Amino acid sequence: MAEEPAVVVASSSYEVDLGNLMAYDPSHHVATASREELRQECLRKGTELAQAVADVLFALPPNEDRDGPIIHLPPPTFRLPREKHLPKPKPPTKWELFAKAKGITKRKKNKREWDEQTQSWKRTHGYDRVNDDKDIPIIEAKLTDEPGVDPFAQRRDEKKKRVEKQEKNRLDNLKKAAKVGALPRLLSFTSIAVFPYFLS
Numbered sequence: 001m002a003e004e005p006a007v008v009v010a011s012s013s014y015e016v017d018l019g020n021l022m023a024y025d026p027s028h029h030v031a032t033a034s035r036e037e038l039r040q041e042c043l044r045k046g047t048e049l050a051q052a053v054a055d056v057l058f059a060l061p062p063n064e065d066r067d068g069p070i071i072h073l074p075p076p077t078f079r080l081p082r083e084k085h086l087p088k089p090k091p092p093t094k095w096e097l098f099a100k101a102k103g104i105t106k107r108k109k110n111k112r113e114w115d116e117q118t119q120s121w122k123r124t125h126g127y128d129r130v131n132d133d134k135d136i137p138i139i140e141a142k143l144t145d146e147p148g149v150d151p152f153a154q155r156r157d158e159k160k161k162r163v164e165k166q167e168k169n170r171l172d173n174l175k176k177a178a179k180v181g182a183l184p185r186l187l188s189f190t191s192i193a194v195f196p197y198f199l200s
Helices: 035-058 094-102 151-179 195-199
Strands: 008-011 014-017 022-024 063-065 068-070 112-115 120-123
Touching (some): 022 035, 094 151
Antiparallel strands (some): 008 014, 063 068, 112 120
């Protein structure tokens, strides 16, 4: 479908931009003294501009539809300013810097893998994942293992340390983003214990 040309309509002394449903009077000047007079003048001029937009809008040829007549607005002609400033780019994380230096490219991983313990396909991560510690009934002992150490408890401790390290790295990345003003407006801190660390 071809794009409709931009339309700027001059209604008496008003200029109407139908793409933004906007109208303004370039020759209007407010020369009032009191606050009440200024308020009344703004209401009067706003009513006139809204009526100018409505007059030009209803003058367009409508297209018939089963829900009723529809009017296709032309593209805007005036570029309105942004409400918010442009977001600042986030600084790269340690892993992104390392991957760029080593030439490591991100590759898509499979969501399911073959689990040798249960002889079935399972998720790579999350609930009921492949190689889950709960599915391992026996852990083969090594010559370097210390006697009296529970291998299952040791695996749980190692996993806990990995999770804590990942959380620390995540908060470090947030601190770097906060310094350059690229921190998201809404944050969800999953651990109250590390919250003072983030503010330090």
